[in-house]
Amino acid sequence: MNRENVYTDLLYPGHMACAGCGEVIGLKLVLQAAGERVVAVVVPSCLGIILGPFPYSSFRIPVFHAAFETAASSAAGISNALLSKGDNETIVLALAGDGGTTDIGFQALSGAADRNEDIIYCCFDNEGYMNTGIQVSSSTPQHAWTMTTPLGKPQKKKNMVEIMGAHRIPYAASACACFPDDLRIKVMEAKKIKGMRYIHILSPCPTGWRYQEKLTPTIGRLAVETNYYPLYEIRNGEDYRITHQSRNLPVDSYLEAQGRFSHLTRRDSDAIQREVDRSWDDLNRRLK
Amino acid sequence: MRMLITGNHAAAYGARLARPQVIAAYPITPQSPIYEKLSEWDGEGTLGGRMMRVESEHSAMAACIAASLTGVRTFTATASQGLALMHEMLHFASGVRAPIVMVNVNRSLAAPWSFWSEQTDSLSQRDTGWLQFYVADNQETLDTVIQAYRISETIFLPSMVVLEAFYTSHFMEPVEIPDQAQVDEFLPPFEPAFRLDPGNPAAFSQTVTQGQYAQFRMKRHAAMEDALHVAEHVDTQYQGQFGRGYGLMDCYRLEDAEVVVVTAGTIGSTARVAIDTMREEGRKAGMVRIRLFRPFPKTQLIEALKHVKKIAVIDRNLSVGQEGIFCGELKSALYSWTERIPVFGFVLGLGGTNVSPLHIRGALDFIERYDHAPAKPIFDIEGCNE
Numbered sequence: 001m002n003r004e005n006v007y008t009d010l011l012y013p014g015h016m017a018c019a020g021c022g023e024v025i026g027l028k029l030v031l032q033a034a035g036e037r038v039v040a041v042v043v044p045s046c047l048g049i050i051l052g053p054f055p056y057s058s059f060r061i062p063v064f065h066a067a068f069e070t071a072a073s074s075a076a077g078i079s080n081a082l083l084s085k086g087d088n089e090t091i092v093l094a095l096a097g098d099g100g101t102t103d104i105g106f107q108a109l110s111g112a113a114d115r116n117e118d119i120i121y122c123c124f125d126n127e128g129y130m131n132t133g134i135q136v137s138s139s140t141p142q143h144a145w146t147m148t149t150p151l152g153k154p155q156k157k158k159n160m161v162e163i164m165g166a167h168r169i170p171y172a173a174s175a176c177a178c179f180p181d182d183l184r185i186k187v188m189e190a191k192k193i194k195g196m197r198y199i200h201i202l203s204p205c206p207t208g209w210r211y212q213e214k215l216t217p218t219i220g221r222l223a224v225e226t227n228y229y230p231l232y233e234i235r236n237g238e239d240y241r242i243t244h245q246s247r248n249l250p251v252d253s254y255l256e257a258q259g260r261f262s263h264l265t266r267r268d269s270d271a272i273q274r275e276v277d278r279s280w281d282d283l284n285r286r287l288k
Numbered sequence: 289m290r291m292l293i294t295g296n297h298a299a300a301y302g303a304r305l306a307r308p309q310v311i312a313a314y315p316i317t318p319q320s321p322i323y324e325k326l327s328e329w330d331g332e333g334t335l336g337g338r339m340m341r342v343e344s345e346h347s348a349m350a351a352c353i354a355a356s357l358t359g360v361r362t363f364t365a366t367a368s369q370g371l372a373l374m375h376e377m378l379h380f381a382s383g384v385r386a387p388i389v390m391v392n393v394n395r396s397l398a399a400p401w402s403f404w405s406e407q408t409d410s411l412s413q414r415d416t417g418w419l420q421f422y423v424a425d426n427q428e429t430l431d432t433v434i435q436a437y438r439i440s441e442t443i444f445l446p447s448m449v450v451l452e453a454f455y456t457s458h459f460m461e462p463v464e465i466p467d468q469a470q471v472d473e474f475l476p477p478f479e480p481a482f483r484l485d486p487g488n489p490a491a492f493s494q495t496v497t498q499g500q501y502a503q504f505r506m507k508r509h510a511a512m513e514d515a516l517h518v519a520e521h522v523d524t525q526y527q528g529q530f531g532r533g534y535g536l537m538d539c540y541r542l543e544d545a546e547v548v549v550v551t552a553g554t555i556g557s558t559a560r561v562a563i564d565t566m567r568e569e570g571r572k573a574g575m576v577r578i579r580l581f582r583p584f585p586k587t588q589l590i591e592a593l594k595h596v597k598k599i600a601v602i603d604r605n606l607s608v609g610q611e612g613i614f615c616g617e618l619k620s621a622l623y624s625w626t627e628r629i630p631v632f633g634f635v636l637g638l639g640g641t642n643v644s645p646l647h648i649r650g651a652l653d654f655i656e657r658y659d660h661a662p663a664k665p666i667f668d669i670e671g672c673n674e
Binding site for chain 2: 036038039041048051052053054055056057059060061062063064065066067070071072073074076077079080081082084085090107108110111114117185219241
């Protein structure tokens, strides 16, 4: 038997995620691939709910529930503390949502990337402040409905993988909870490298995206297969590689499956398709 | 070893002698020379710990908290705006019972922009659950940093050692630097029972119920009350080993004093000069310089002041719309004493303006003229504006 594909689950059942949560699938995969010699930081987000209330924990690894904007700075503090004790084996994980990463924690993340802190930062992107009840974040896509953008978000989604690549960190990647092998391989690749590693994990959210819970795997796969959310990695800010060849499906199939896009006109969805095509061409031009 | 150094460098020497394993810092006037000195030692390979040159004070405190929970000794230093930016994390540090030691160099808060001494920055952090020591000179700065680690690591609450912009931070004085071996003997390695450890997984600072939260808050308060005895004990031990002790407060010519100045920081050193002059003239003047502000030494202050006739509190700080903060705290402490001692609140030296022996004398002259203290702070003393 090939033992390489046997993983230990480090997330207990009975956690408090919503039914159909994409984020908790991603979390389970990240913890499986990271292994047991890990210290994690979570910050307020759905992750804090999944972790559970005192004195319980759904994590089988040591975890610090830190302040909202401090995923990167707290993880860096732990990493330096371990290094000061001569421990350069333990993996330090920073686990945050998209609000905690792309908005309020952005400065601390950029600082940690600049210093090339020895951490693996995972952003679980459900494209909004879902834990606080579906408010817009800078990672919410254009036109999406949220409680604070009832007419749809006017601005485009912030592209964190490119931003982290531009910090020239050793490893930055996009991943999706609905591509388990691709996600686990990226975590294991990250483990082989020292310094700042960033993995952005698209995490479909039935509660906030307005679709039936059972559709989570389908929605996540459609995001990738339409090139709406390509899976790729960037090493040292310049070495690009696409890790899943998509089927180039029309973006409508992704948009139509979700209530948050139900108000879109034909003109809107055509514009989104053009933007997806442009971004896809742009990404392909960066490949060597 | 005796060296001529600034208050900032005394703080840096104190920190290095305590052997912190993680130091996270960010520059701000007038604290930067502490950060620079530690970096210089880091460059030489004589610092001992790991230096994190973070992108903000908020991240500095976040990193210190997480490192402390990982079971290592931590240090940072800041001032003014940097301390205000840390505010959220100060509550967090005491909440997770991380015994961090931080030096804050008192500097006036914007707006408008100003760089000089005022205590409102640290006093605004009164309710964050940090011990606060206000020091008067460079030697006391170094000694208090070392003492603060021992106290904090006993009660598991963080400590702030507060010196003043330029008056202490940039002024050079002869300072006795203790031997490393002696400090090691006084301050054993930090070995907390609970820490982030892959060998023993546990979750830190989880979400709690209302009742659990109340319990955690009361435990923090109980630890803060213990801090009074621990601080006294540690100071006595320090005096035994190094020959220098400071007490929770510095009482000067207080035994038979009738009019007394109560203050904190460098104004305390100035007050000694004024009081000596007044004593030469046969006037019964004395001084109390409050060194430990949190926890507030209430019973010790009553004991020290219960025989005096009138008190002039001189505050280099202001709670806008109320009064000087030490004045308000002292009035509150004295309320539980059966006798009513008039407490006159003077707010002097804001924004780093000079408080001379003339001001101290003027304040004591003023309180001798009146039987009742005004409800409002006194900002001007006639004849004292140079």
